[in-house]
Amino acid sequence: MPTNHFFQHGFGIGTESEQRLLQQLVNETIQIAGIDFVYIPRKLVKLDEIFKEDTLSEFSKNYKVEMYIENYDGFTGEGEMIGKFGFFLNDQMRLIVSKERFFLIVGETYPKEGDLIYYPVSKHLFEIKWIDDKNPLYPLGSRQYFTLVCETFKYSHENIQTNTEIDTIATRYDDDVNKIFGKNTIIDQKAEPLIDFSEKNPFSERNL
């Protein structure tokens, strides 16, 4: 038996006007209870088709988009951790962004995995790990918002030039050998009286 055409005019239960109303309610709710985040799309620069990775990704644009924090009572994830590579911060967050507003501001139909989200309040830079676009499953027959599953960004010297405070990441981490984790200079100094490198250290004397 087909669905009742007195109640359904397309896919699912909603009519177009009902879908538009729900979209506007979603937009308004996020604008009332949400926060302005900075959305930073990734531009692939040198895609390696063998390893399927891009070591030179570029982040140069930024868009202010309002989003609602689903886990409003705190970050999820493991939080602050210490391992053999020092301190790392594994915070996670789920954000809800209006489909309509995202399209209006960014000009893209969907956010993408790998793009960055900056949370200016706590100054966290997140990476979108996954776009959940099937939950809830098409209310009134259409999609009004996406849920972005985000995790703190792993920085590997990609180009970040957004003309915002996010760009300071490069100045903070590009010389990590002496700043945060690395002890290269100290090891060098301590080893000086201990090691006879009358033959040149093969690991340090090379022309680039």
Place this chain on the structure above:
Amino acid sequence: MLTNNPFYFSTIRNLVIGFGKLLNNIQIQKIKDNGTVEKVIKVPLAYASADKTITMLQSQVVTRNKDLPEIKISLPRMSYEIVGISYDTTRMSQQLVKNVFKSTNPNLFKTQFRPVPYNVEFEVGIFVKYMDEGLQIIEQILPYFRPFYAITMYPIENIDMKIDIPITLTSISKEDTYEGAVEEDRIIQWTMNFTANAWVFPPITNAKVIKRATTNFFDLGNGQKISSTTVEVDPITANVDDNWTVKITENLAESPRL
């Protein structure tokens, strides 16, 4: 009691520093499609295990005290640590031979039994975001280990003694968590294991300078003493830096053999 006085030459600590010196200047490159080098990044290296409080204090200097964006971690990184120490029977040598060193006291010498062979196992971790960057690091290490590379060290501070310590690359493994749920993070870590053929040194003891030596000659047939010869410093109170001569005195036995 194993010893009467505490001693510590930091030989294993020095080996940790020496081993770190081998790996502390690895660099990777970010190369554009046209072949030009966009960035050269020196890979941060540190000893892996650390006091958690100190780690947090040093991290907070940049994470909480400064108004800068927070991220998960910056990569690439390398760490290394000792994972085991074991006695090496293949390098075992004569145990009663002593090394002798000068002392600041002219009437004394310093002596030390031969060092004891121990193998120190190191584990090196390489944490990267991209496969290509991990391979850049690996390829800059592997060619130097065939399968060992020897470093020449001064194992004890202020003692002019050099030893070669062969460091052998024993294994390499890779962990890549690319499978699983989409939202789970992908971790690429390489682990390299090395064995350093190190030496651990026993305590240094003071020994007096021998100023008088006497040799007695016996007839083994009847056990009677035949003669004795004494070699001594003259005057016997002289120090190494004083003027002195060697006096030799030969004495026949009181009851000479008929």
